[in-house]
Amino acid sequence: MGFAQLSRGRSRRALALALCVWSLISLSCAARLTDSSRQKLDVQKHLNRLNKPAVKSIKSPDGDIIDCVPISQQAAFDHPYLKDHKIQMRPNYHPEGLFNENKVSEKTKERSNPQVQLWHANGRCPEDTIPVRRTREDDILRASSVKAYGRKKQRSIPKSADPDLANESGHQHAIVYVNGDKYYGAKATINVWEPKIQQPNEFSLSQLWILGGSFGEDLNSIEAGWQVSPDLYGDNNTRLFTYWTSDAYQATGCYNLLCSGFIQINSEIAMGASISPVSGLRGSQYDISILVWKDPKEGHWWMQFGNDYVLGYWPSFLFSYLADSASMIEWGGEVVNSEPDGQHTSTQMGSGRFPEEGFGKASYFRNIQVVDSSNNLKAPKGLGTFTEQSNCYDVQTGSNGDWGHYFYYGGPGKNPNCP
Ligand SMILES: *[C@@H]1O[C@H](CO)[C@@H](O)[C@H](O)[C@H]1NC(C)=O
Ligand SMILES: *[C@@H]1O[C@H](CO)[C@@H](O)[C@H](O)[C@H]1NC(C)=O
Secondary structure, eight states: OOHHHHHHOHHHHHHHHHHHHHTGGGOHHHHHHHHHHHHHHHHHHHHHHHSOOOSEEEEOTTSOEEEEEEGGGSGGGGSGGGTTOOOOSSOSOOOEESSOTTOOOHHHHGGGSOOEEGGGGGOOOOTTEEEEEOOOHHHHHHSSSTTTTTOOOTTOOSSOSSHHHHHHTTEEEEEEEEEEEEEOEEEEEEEOOOOOOSSTTOOEEEEEEEEESOSSSOOEEEEEEEEEOHHHHSSOOOEEEEEEESSTTSSSOEETTSSSOOEEOOSSOOTTOBEESOOOTTSOOOEEEEEEEEOTTTOOEEEEETTTEEEEEEOGGGOSGGGTOEEEEEEEEEEEOOOGGGSOOOOOBTTSSOGGGOTTTSEEEEEEEEEOTTSEEEOOSSOEEEESOTTTSEEEEEEETTTEEEEEEEBOSSBTTBO
């Protein structure tokens, strides 16, 4: 019996009360009634917080609804620290790169078509609005709680000094990293695939991490890339995403625009929207470029998608360590291995193929770069690699004139060597 129906008539309430009294022995009845009605209210309240009034709504072929929300009315401004924030419509500085993006070889030519988002097929948002993927009741109900919706589980630690912890969390990585310096940003061009997910509560993503602090309690992290996450989005599509936290995934941060934090200025790219097209085995290969950098003047962390879209920024005050600089950068893949039936999951990372299969089969990151203290993009020095179980998902680095520093990564998960 629903909450709305119950509150409509006194007699129904009396009946419910009588039922509760009658089953007082179990004690849980009254609690359950209030719990479910409270949850309904909480879900509705949260939907109202996330879905701001739109000047236009666009139905995407994948079923998403994209709301065009006036830039000044986005959910970010509900943050108490952002009440009087003067929105910045462009960064003060843009990192200078040594790498010539226009120099494309035969091999990369095919992949340099501009990536579009699926919803563009049915319209665009007007200027001075931002496209927001509408959150539905079902999206929130798939999460373990209203509070958990849009957030990583706490144990989602990208690279732990403690291998037991890395394993315990069920998260598996195949990554490349640099540390030991101060970093002011990172860039990568990431091959896009649609990995298969075995269990709806698992995910597969490919991203870069901008990290500060320690992996235990106070990790600051800015993350961006693509992901397949049935729990978060309700389907198996590959989607552009961002994430941030300033306390190791405990109380702060979220995916995309699912909490106050990231301020979007771009009217063309929606966070959490499907990327199309994706790469095919031995077929056309597609990739996306992501650049995240710190504006030396205001200290905000900006994000750019492709060569043309400056999406917006994470205000400096969200962070402690990252308010100054990052101490580590990571690039690569992560999946959740929930070990259904005690066996390794067959959720794929990247293309689902191992790195040694190379171009057209394995997924890659190319032209990985860091931003230094002079706001220059440069090749990362002293790259390390990390995987929990290289028989399940692996990584292989290389460098050449065309791709700069690159790596192939990923794998099928469960296989004879990864039972
Ligand atoms: C997602 O893929 C899994 C198999 O990989 C399939 O069982 C499931 O039905 C798919 N979900 C949707 C919403 O298409
Ligand atoms: C994680 O667990 C697997 C299987 O129990 C083991 O083979 C592997 O060495 C562990 N990884 C780390 C980094 O400890």
